[in-house]
Amino acid sequence: MTGSSLRGGPDPVARAAVVSMPARTVARPWLTHGARRLMFGYTLLAPAVLYVMLLVAAPFLFSLYLAVSDANVGDPVAHFIGLENFRAAWEMDLFWLALRNSVVFLVVAAVLKSLLGTSLAFLLLQNFKGKKLVRGLVVIPFTLPIAISVLSWKWMYDSQFSVINWVLSRLGLIGQFGTEGWPIWLGNPKLALIACILVNVWRTFPFSAIVLLAGFTSVPVEVLDAAKVDGCSFFQRFRHVVAPMIFPILMIGFLFDTVFTLSDLSVVYLLTQGGPANATKILPVLAYQIGIQAGNLGRGAAIALFLVPLLLPALIIVLRNLKRREY
Amino acid sequence: MNEGRPVEIYPTGVNRRGFLKTTGAGVAGGALATMLTARQAPAQIKGTTLRILQWSHFIPAYDTWFDNVFTKEWGEKNGVKVRVDHIPHLELPARMAAEFAAGAGHDIIMNAASILTRLYYKSLLDLSDVYDGAGKKHGGWIPSAGPLVQVEGRTYGIPMFYILLPMLWRKDLFDANNLKAPDTWELARVAARTMKAKGHPTGIQFSQCADANLNWRSLLFSFGGREADETGDNILIDSKETREALKFAKALFDEGMTPEVFSWDDASDNRYLASGVACWIHDAISAYRTTEDTNPDVFKNTHIGMEPAGPDGKRVSVSSANVYMIWKFSKNQQAAKEFLTYFLDEALEGMKQSRGYNMPYLLGQAKKPMPVIGTDPKMQILQDFPKIVAFFGYPGPFTTPIQEVVNLYVLPDMFTRVARGQGIEDVMKWGMGEYRRIFAKHKRA
């Protein structure tokens, strides 16, 4: 683009400027093609940036302030107390439990999503009749409003009327109602976390599959064919050709998913409220209970923000890396 | 524009009226005061709007009556446009936090179960005159009402009604097994044991939910246990009585319940009863009503029982409190106060409209026979509950540390751990540790 401006460019105004008044152009640098491009570009960018600055960055800074103050819902005045809230959170056993639960949640969900998503993506790559219909059906969990689909699951997990248990028990895979073999999904500390994870996976594995599908289809056919001609087996092709090419897409999808899963309150809140016996208490739920329900805003903010300093550098590094790969 | 800076303006009219109200009550009964009130009110609040936020009552008809009849009539009489909004009671704390942060929102806000008056009192209007006036007019408040809403001698909220959690038991099943009515916890336990074998166990939530906080405290206090002393500063959980209660709970679980109770939420015991399985439950009266709608056969045989007595004959019923408050940033404080006064006066009408569930805090209104429950033979026993009603923190007040203890479900967790097999001494140590940590944190802050 810059090249064309030297020629006087396709832009008639620029051309005119260069041809007629070279001295003037130097004296008014903002009229150069490059400068105008920048102005145009920043103008286009401005609305989005402004919106995000005003409605996300500013509140974020406020919440940082909350985290280092003794802000309390009762008191209009808050005092700066440094890292006291973080230290207090550190000391809570419950905090470490919540952190552990959050991490377990994230890792298990990610593994399940990758497995299910990859299998589904492979299947959707194939050509078969009714592919569009299947794709449409499979995406449904992702499109339902979250509060509603989680409530449906709550009813499906009910300790008495669970349809899942009904089916499994009729199939003979689990015990009868009232016996030890009847799983109480949301009441057994050992089962509750996996129950929540399953709901999260159910909701988002279509998204993973779609992202993967996008990745697979982005691999140019010629490259794949060339590899086939070279005699690579399916798995070799996958490992050496496909995987590196879709790695950026996988990374982005993985990052979005990590961030969304770690900060998601709705699933656990609507299913178990963090119980039973704190088995599903994850960081956002704990922050909500302490910050809002118990009114200790400073401590709630500290807990909620805890993961940010950990994730931030990781995110930045990964994203920069990806960008570099692209160019 | 709201700055969040409190500006208290009490037009002289209010003080005058308040005075007239109390002397009026002394001179010529409530009627005169009401007449005087009605005559004075329109001049000052006519043409204003009043916004109220409250929970969605489990009796939908009550909300319909409240929104479309009760507030409308008062509004028309006083020239005030009243608007009522509803959200689930569990979300009221979040909404309160949002309105506090915004410095704007409704005029009147309500809390159900989770009473945050003491937490927000600095941003709430001082309602001592309304509170004291109503007390004088209606024979005084029940003793546990004041501590819910009073800080440093001033009152910041009006307890409007509470919801009882009595025993709901299947008389047909009891009779069929020659069992005595569950008048004591021991009898309840025996009944559960006998009937679990026949496919009719019982259940109380061993989980993190509002009912768990209420039910286990009823058990604990009836066994003689105590949460905090009258000043609210000292934790009294660590006691012989608490250990007895914990031991009893474990026995009750082993003998009379199934493990599904660990996953129960507030609605699960309702469903247990309505499905015909439960031999008895200890639950909010809403369960009684839903059963009427969903399983008439079971409903016919379901009876309401008195709070079971502990080993020493003590009965304490922990109820779910409902408190109304006015924000300091409200632009219509006067109308709000007048409405609350009127609401208090009409509390019995509210009780009738809620089919007998909204229990009044004012002793004068708790005289027998009470609306609905006074005439229904099965519900008459509820009239004896006001004497034994208590709230969180008993026998102490519902303070901020108790608030956090309740929100973090410490007490239900203690009972759950014991039921799951943890040793009583370990659980006591853990529980006391949590209590102490929370109390210390609030002292520090």
Place this chain on the structure above:
Amino acid sequence: MAVMAERRAMRAPMTQRRKEIRRHLLIYAALVPFILIAVFPIYWMAITAFKQDPDLYRMDNIPFFFNMKPTLRNFDILFYQTNYGSWLWNTFMISAWVAGITLLTAVPAGYALARLKLPGAENTGIAIFLTYLVPPIILFLPLSRIVAELGLQDTWWALVVVYPTFTIPFCTWLLMGFFKTVPMEIEEAARVDGCGQAGAFMRVILPISLPGVLTSVIFAFTLSMQDFLYGLAFVSPGDQKPVPVGVPTELIRGDVYYWGSLMGAALLVGLPVAILYNFFLDRFIQGITGGIGK
């Protein structure tokens, strides 16, 4: 010999077809569990919506079929005893406005970041993405203040203002991908023909990228329905709520769940959205593809 060769020749196309059928069957067999998992809850919701209440609470009833006559009573409650009609309208309006705002902000931003080689573009792109790190439970308090200052508290406009905070970042990134797929030559050609920078954008690039733009609009539209916390915090009047907030707050009263109506409400909103999504899935994939790798 010849006969056998002939036979072999005849067999060849049949085996090919059989292989094809077998392949199809295998694929379908593998897909069945996925479809079941994805679709079963919808079927469940549909059945529950038409069941009578007592039918739900009997242990011996088969959950999959109607044991008592199906009823429209739940829908009756939904439309006549709650503000469901308003909720539907509000949801639609909110999503439309949010999609519009997202369109106006993310399309230019995506284009600028993708094509104009702005210095600092890389970092701006990353920074926009990072906004997702801030948990909504923290944001909703200061946002509450902002909403009140704007005078929008307790109206659905509050949500119109707030929702773009989570639709803009993702849509920007998605649109970046779409714009990158437009060949540079087209843009150059437009310039040669005398369009300015803005002209090239409006008259040439946008029309070509229309599918991509539409996709991100749809995505923003559906993402607006995924919120629960903000709606709860900012909108309390019954007739101002959108469906995802109205359903859990007014169909659960105290500890009584009105499951039939809950499921009915969910169904009426979920299905149309799913169908709409289906139409744009292809473009969605294209956009993600373009975002990386090409």
